[in-house]
Amino acid sequence: MIYLDNAATTRPDPAVVAAMNEVLTDRWGNPSSAHEAGSRAKMSLEEARSSIARLLGCNDDEVYFTSGGTEADNWALLGVLEFWRGRKSHLITVATEHHAVIDTAKWWQEHGGSATILKVDSEGRLDPQEVAKAITPQTALVSVMHVNNELGTIQDIAAIGSLCREREVVFHADCVQSFGKLPLRFAEMNADLVSISSHKIHGPKGAGALVIRRGLRILPRFIGGSQERTLRTGTENVPGIAGFAAAAGLCARKMPGEGEQIRILRDRLEALILERIPDVRINGSRTHRAPSILNVSFAGCEGESLLVALDRKGFCVSTGSACSAGAMGASHVLMALGLDVLTAQSSLRFSLGRFNSPEDVDALMEVLPSLVERQRAIAPVSVRGS
């Protein structure tokens, strides 16, 4: 099996698994317990917090662990909006955001608030001035993702954050796809809230964090207990968090070299596709794009069918973001670029990671051109008649 879907999730690094095993074996106490078993676990938890804070360049007490990126996004939005309820109720976000943000924005619109969903250009880039124009005295929060999970497009978070700061609007940056991959310094991001996730960086699933700038007012979503300074209660997922920290530590050590290697692989795949397969379209920005993601539309093909054909040959790729119901459908991100439905539905996302090699790219290119050709040769099925 050749795995080319690292934007969906990543294989846990063996060092991460080892770190987690150690915690599961020796640090299994409840961090809130006063005794020796508890304090060992607490130590692991706080060490993890420190190492993640170090990678991001924020304070330890600004890192709040969650069950993952979706929870962090939900909390950032609803925790802030609920705090401002009655005084400010307007949310600004972008058409290309992850469902964890877009669906929450829709929920907010249906439950007493208002939201502006900003458009992007044909590469998926958001003009920071559009944010400035959309801000009103009612705006409580702006939420923009740093790197888009389907396209890899990078937004100018620092500029947007700066605008928000000037107007005293809270700014949330979803960095689920950028933390551990692009160099991030919290101080330079001008963000009040940052979402990050473990399983995108060769850590385990079920762990993430919301980084909350000191002094920011936000309401908790969980009630009962005092963990995470009472803002995110519940017994901590110490093994998961330890794994998250181990993964973050590995990323810190391997940056920027690993990112460059991955970029080279991605660029190679892109070049080979452009060279060997006619009538394709690269989606997203070629200039402001994360190093690991490649989104391509194959004219005349049906994306899901291509995915299945590749799956049968042992290649794991994606058409858009993974969906829990299992049904694949048209991507809202591609539609937001202005692609017509047919083109959007003829797209695949390839995303590379630590464990991919040039051989993986070559193996894919042994197979992909003929699968595309075969699809293009199929005439649409006629409805009736002889």
Next chain:
Amino acid sequence: MSHRARAEIRSVVAVAMSGGVDSSVAAALLAMQGHEVIGLTMHLWTDPAGEELALNRASGCCSVTMARDAAAVAQRTGFRHYVLDLSREFHSAVIEDFGHEYLQGRTPNPCVRCNTFVKWQTLLDRARRMGCDYLATGHYARVDRSGSRVRLLRAAHLEKDQSYALWGLSQESLKHTLFPVGELSKAEVRRIAGELDLRTADKPESQDICFVPDNDYRRFVKEHFSSNLPVLEQGEIVGPDNRVLGYHGGVTRFTVGQRRGLGISAERALYVTRIDARANRVFVSYDDECFASVAAAATVNWISIAPPEGPVECSVKVRYRDDLHPARVHPLQGNRVRIEFDKPVRAVTPGQSAVFYDGETVLGGGILSLSQEVEDA
């Protein structure tokens, strides 16, 4: 036997899997025969209420449980399974037609539309694009490839025959179709499911239209469609001598031949004979008025024979559960036919399908309309 029920060389076969026992066994049989099977479950419709109902009943289309059941069979048997979102195609081909037909006072058969436009058009296309040679379903029907023309045949066990809903298939579609359970009886299918320990072996039969699991068509049409015609409002029920006998609460509650729900007491039983949607009227009469010697059908499709020039002697069904009525089918212009029954047939219902048989062969079919409409055309 010349029926060549199975593909002879190892093929790649997509199987439309509803999570039910028939399609599960169809998939398992193909896998046992050595073919590479790809299970496909279609996500067709999401009705929030329907999801809750589906938890309690076997019916309820596209519930997550359906996909899960199919996936469990796939995992147990050892083949791949995917869920495809065809809800857009389903909506435009099936749901819209369903509402439109009811609002016109007709009784549609959405399963026919789904088979013709979604399963054997969109789904088949996807299957081909995935690299599949065939699309298989759990329908009780058969395909005969022995002649120059591919023939659609009734199931070997007639009490389960589902060929009625398949009259819209083309030669091209049939060439790429397999019906693995078409030779089997329901009992055999359940037995195989039990032997293979497939989770769906004991699932009860799905009886309802998949997107209206509570069978309340009126509610469904009212919630999802609006109309300039007052068809969902109170209207007149008109008796055999053109007198108004009472009032109805919307024509969508009625179908030709129906006796219940009229709310009229009379000496002799009254049945619906005609629905006039434009005037929002339901016409009722006595049993002997419910028979027709002639019927008309439109959008006719000929499968097992080429479109005929002259009349065809055959047997005709006018609903899914129907006897075979000997008849002569006269082709008319524009894919229409006039059907002359040897003996009068009860409750010929506009919107339902007329399917033409010659013994076990399905010749073709069409959609029944009011005779006058065809004559006027």
